[in-house]
Amino acid sequence: xxxxxxxxxxxxxxxxxxxxxxxxxxxxxxxxxxxxxxxxxxxxxxxxxxxxxxxxxxxxxxxxxxxxxxxxxxxxxxxxxxxxxxxxxxxxxxxxxxxxxxxxxxxxxxxxxxxxxxxxxxxxxxxxxxxxxxxxxxxxxxxxxxxxxxxxxxxxxxxxxxxxxxxxxxxxxxxxxxxxxxxxxxxxxxxxxxxxxxxxxxxxxxxxxxxxxxxxxxxxxxxxxxxxxxxxxxxxxxxxxxxxxxxxxxxxxxxxxxxxxxxxxxxxxxxxxxxxxxxxxxxxxxxxxxxxxxxxxxxxxxxxxxxxxxxxxxxxxxxxxxxxxxxxxxxxxxxxxxxxxxxxxxxxxxxxxxxxxxxxxxxxxxxxxxxxxxxxxxxxxxxxxxxxxxxxxxxxxxxxxxxxxxxxxxxxxxxxxxxxxxxxxxxxxxxxxxxxxxxxxxxxxxxxxxxxxxxxxxxxxxxxxxxxxxxxxxxxxxxxxxx
Amino acid sequence: xxxxxxxxxxxxxxxxxxxxxxxxxxxxxxxxxxxxxxxxxxxxxxxxxxxxxxxxxxxxxxxxxxxxxxxxxxxxxxxxxxxxxxxxxxxxxxxxxxxxxxxxxxxxxxxxxxxxxxxxxxxxxxxxxxxxxxxxxxxxxxxxxxxxxxxxxxxxxxxxxxxxxxxxxxxxxxxxxxxxxxxxxxxxxxxxxxxxxxxxxxxxxxxxxxxxxxxxxxxxxxx
Numbered sequence: 167x168x169x170x171x172x173x174x175x176x177x178x179x180x181x182x183x184x185x186x187x188x189x190x191x192x193x194x195x196x197x198x199x200x201x202x203x204x205x206x207x208x209x210x211x212x213x214x215x216x217x218x219x220x221x222x223x224x225x226x227x228x229x230x231x232x233x234x235x236x237x238x239x240x241x242x243x244x245x246x247x248x249x250x251x252x253x254x255x256x257x258x259x260x261x262x263x264x265x266x267x268x269x270x271x272x273x274x275x276x277x278x279x280x281x282x283x284x285x286x287x288x289x290x291x292x293x294x295x296x297x298x299x300x301x302x303x304x305x306x307x308x309x310x311x312x313x314x315x316x317x318x319x320x321x322x323x324x325x326x327x328x329x330x331x332x333x334x335x336x337x338x339x340x341x342x343x344x345x346x347x348x349x350x351x352x353x354x355x356x357x358x359x360x361x362x363x364x365x366x367x368x369x370x371x372x373x374x375x376x377x378x379x380x381x382x383x384x385x386x387x388x389x390x391x392x393x394x395x396x397x398x399x400x401x402x403x404x405x406x407x408x409x410x411x412x413x414x415x416x417x418x419x420x421x422x423x424x425x426x427x428x429x430x431x432x433x434x435x436x437x438x439x440x441x442x443x444x445x446x447x448x449x450x451x452x453x454x455x456x457x458x459x460x461x462x463x464x465x466x467x468x469x470x471x472x473x474x475x476x477x478x479x480x481x482x483x484x485x486x487x488x489x490x491x492x493x494x495x496x497x498x499x500x501x502x503x504x505x506x507x508x509x510x511x512x513x514x515x516x517x518x519x520x521x522x523x524x525x526x527x528x529x530x531x532x533x534x535x536x537x538x539x540x541x542x543x544x545x546x547x548x549x550x551x552x553x554x555x556x557x558x559x560x561x562x563x564x565x566x567x568x569x570x571x572x573x574x575x576x577x578x579x580x581x582x583x584x585x586x587x588x589x590x591x592x593x594x595x596x597x598x599x600x601x602x603x604x605x606x607x608x609x610x611x612x613x614x615x616x617x618x619x620x621x622x623x624x625x626x627x628x629x630x631x632x633x634x635x636x637x638x639x640x641x642x643x644x645x646x647x648x649x
Numbered sequence: 650x651x652x653x654x655x656x657x658x659x660x661x662x663x664x665x666x667x668x669x670x671x672x673x674x675x676x677x678x679x680x681x682x683x684x685x686x687x688x689x690x691x692x693x694x695x696x697x698x699x700x701x702x703x704x705x706x707x708x709x710x711x712x713x714x715x716x717x718x719x720x721x722x723x724x725x726x727x728x729x730x731x732x733x734x735x736x737x738x739x740x741x742x743x744x745x746x747x748x749x750x751x752x753x754x755x756x757x758x759x760x761x762x763x764x765x766x767x768x769x770x771x772x773x774x775x776x777x778x779x780x781x782x783x784x785x786x787x788x789x790x791x792x793x794x795x796x797x798x799x800x801x802x803x804x805x806x807x808x809x810x811x812x813x814x815x816x817x818x819x820x821x822x823x824x825x826x827x828x829x830x831x832x833x834x835x836x837x838x839x840x841x842x843x844x845x846x847x848x849x850x851x852x853x854x855x856x857x858x859x860x861x862x863x864x865x866x867x868x869x870x871x872x
Contacts, residue, residue: 188719236710
């Protein structure tokens, strides 16, 4: 009974809040959002509490069991990601409440899109049905495109349209794969599919199509070109949401499909290709980040690089010992979490810095070190995790990945992890070097409200501290679903 | 160059897909969902299997899909800053067209109502009815019949979210009364599905029409 209410509350709250905030304005939407975040946090904690007590379960929506109905897979990994979403989305929402100008005409649509995005992301984490995953990804994509276009400026519209076309192409490829799997095995439930699949051409072709679609949506190299303009031009808290959670949603679907269907339908060549593209993404994304002159573009290209690590999962879990596969899965999931926390902090801190100096170029940051120490401090703490230095979550994640690569004897991936860390250090120090140039001429600083520093600082501290308490999320994520 | 690459890629994809599709078409999946739907049809509250799947067995998908439509409507509205204004260049002054529209619009409303009702026992339902409703609205706008009610504002926002809201409320009531989220009360599922579909028809019509109106207002002033 309680369980039922908790799951229902988790699904209901963001959707209901989306509709109600559509009917009221931006200002009133702030207060409503606060209440929604509290409710969502309570429901999330209740579910995590249940999980640690009695383990994961499958939730049949409408009391129709799969394959007739749709099942939600409420297990350790999904709920840890739900908790991550509650933290990051709340921080981004609170930041947006102070960061966005309340009087701009299109602004009243921010909260409805924000809540729909939240609902979609939670839907994707919990989905246990491949068609439902498609629907969830659509909701996430359209809400994200709407948020990018929110500023209404022509460049933002162009970036949003480009994002929409790329994401729709990805969706269609994914949907084609869903149709093939349904045609071949007669079910959409991921759990039943995992039992039914056999190593045949149909299943592998379907999986390849789905991964191709998900790669576009996750902005994996070389289909990443839509991400930097979209994430670079959106409002800072929106960019934070997009980089921290939206690209992770499609990455998560790839991870879950691979862990469930990969052992049967995958091939070592395919797994190697994914790892190779991931490595290329790490190098190219980090290099391009270093080349940027705009602060938010730099942070956006950093996301292209960081997403690459997630795809090291494929070669490090295929045809290896259980121990290596476990290490690699833990490393990738921890990287997903710590990058979400750190990248959201980076984007919000970057937004504060840009607010202060009045333009988005990195050279304009001269003197920011003196005027905005707190924003810069948050930026630095988050960057520690991005670079993978101890004691951050990014460090622990990379350590786990290195161990997995070592034990599997696949040295190349270990090299990719190390090079990625060094390149990240390069572009982070580019920002800091600019901030501590002392500007001789008159200061023209606009101080953003103090409370806007709290959100990036809080998330950055969490990203940093995650390395010290990594055992807890790893324990949660080890809790499986229904027996 | 670009066209050549696209052609090669398309041929490659087609070449891989063709044998796969043939294999899928000739395969016989062990369990048939179709029979499962038929055996449970009685419990769904409607007589048509498609409506039973969309509004009951897989209602969660439909709920989220309506959410996607609402998001599209919201995004369209957020981009149309100009407010409602008439578009004389689009509007026809042809009196014959005007007279025809006065005949057609009520007929289309009737057709939409019939499609909605048909959904309970034969092909039809909220999506088709909503599309006809939107088409009637487009015709009204193009022929200069009054369409001030579709301007971005409180009425449009209420209209395009009404279907989704009622659907969501019914879903929540299921959970509050001890069943699962989206479970209908056993005896009321038929009437509830009809109520949801009726409001969804209205909202889908409003969303499609709203997108049409919003798009027309930007009149290429993009650059």
